Amino acid sequence: MLAAVQKNATRGDPRSVVKAIDQFCRQKEWAMNVGDEKGCILDSVVTEVNPATVLELGTYCGYSTVRIASLLPSNAKLITLEFNPDYAAIARQVIAWAGLEDKVQLVEGASGDWIPKMKEKFGIETFDLVFLDHWKDRYLPDTKLMEECGLLRKGSILLADNVICPGTPDYLEYIRNSPRYKSQYFKSHLEYTKVEDGLEKSVFLG
Ligand SMILES: Nc1ncnc2c1ncn2CCOCCNC(=O)c1cc(-c2ccc(F)cc2)cc(O)c1O
Ligand SMILES: [Mg+2]
Numbered sequence: 493m494l495a496a497v498q499k500n501a502t503r504g505d506p507r508s509v510v511k512a513i514d515q516f517c518r519q520k521e522w523a524m525n526v527g528d529e530k531g532c533i534l535d536s537v538v539t540e541v542n543p544a545t546v547l548e549l550g551t552y553c554g555y556s557t558v559r560i561a562s563l564l565p566s567n568a569k570l571i572t573l574e575f576n577p578d579y580a581a582i583a584r585q586v587i588a589w590a591g592l593e594d595k596v597q598l599v600e601g602a603s604g605d606w607i608p609k610m611k612e613k614f615g616i617e618t619f620d621l622v623f624l625d626h627w628k629d630r631y632l633p634d635t636k637l638m639e640e641c642g643l644l645r646k647g648s649i650l651l652a653d654n655v656i657c658p659g660t661p662d663y664l665e666y667i668r669n670s671p672r673y674k675s676q677y678f679k680s681h682l683e684y685t686k687v688e689d690g691l692e693k694s695v696f697l698g
Pocket of ligand 2: 525526625
């Protein structure tokens with residue numbers, strides 16, 4: 493995938509990086525990027541929220557990191573957490589190829605360990621937008637952890653990938669029934685397939 497980016501994408505051009513990855517995943521080898529169909533929904537949410545602070549849980553190869561960072565205002569900050577060092581190494585190179593390293597802070601480690609350290613380590617008060625795309629059974633515990641750590645403010649937006657496939661039933665149950673969130677489901681498809689999947693957008697009400 494990285495070779496495909498370096499061969500087919502233009503340095504400093506995030507759209508060409510996104511296009512090169514999508515082309516590779518359609519033609520050569522499926523990979524668990526959010527993909528172009530759900531990616532367009534992600535883009536519209538990022539544009540609408542116009543966040544100054546973003547947390548991405550699960551960088552993988554940096555595809556959604558590049559999509560988000562390319563839409564951020566110049567002073568905005570995107571922190572992305574990746575557990576797998578091999579994925580993180582690739583993501584750093586993909587993000588650099590897109591010319592977005594100044595907007596992105598890639599942190600290696602487990603979300604459960606890092607979320608409680610966000611304020612002290614990165615000087616973050618609260619996140620305007622959180623993109624959940626990591627282990628599906630971590631969505632709920634990490635959302636509760638972010639609440640407890642005071643990382644969400646009235647109006648913070650959570651956008652969760654894969655709520656249908658692979659699925660995050662406990663997260664959906666919680667977020668759709670909690671009086672502290674207003675949720676909306678965006679029906680779509682699993683990246684590069686015809687399988688149903690979707691994004692759940694939730695506003696924290698404080
Ligand atoms: N900082 C952190 N803390 C904790 N854990 C962390 C972490 N950073 C990473 N991880 C670990 C997991 O990261 C990858 C999670 N993503 C997926 O598993 C995923 C799977 C599919 C999929 C696969 C096979 C099918 F057949 C159908 C669908 C599709 C997707 O869109 C997915 O996003
Ligand atoms: Mg995903």
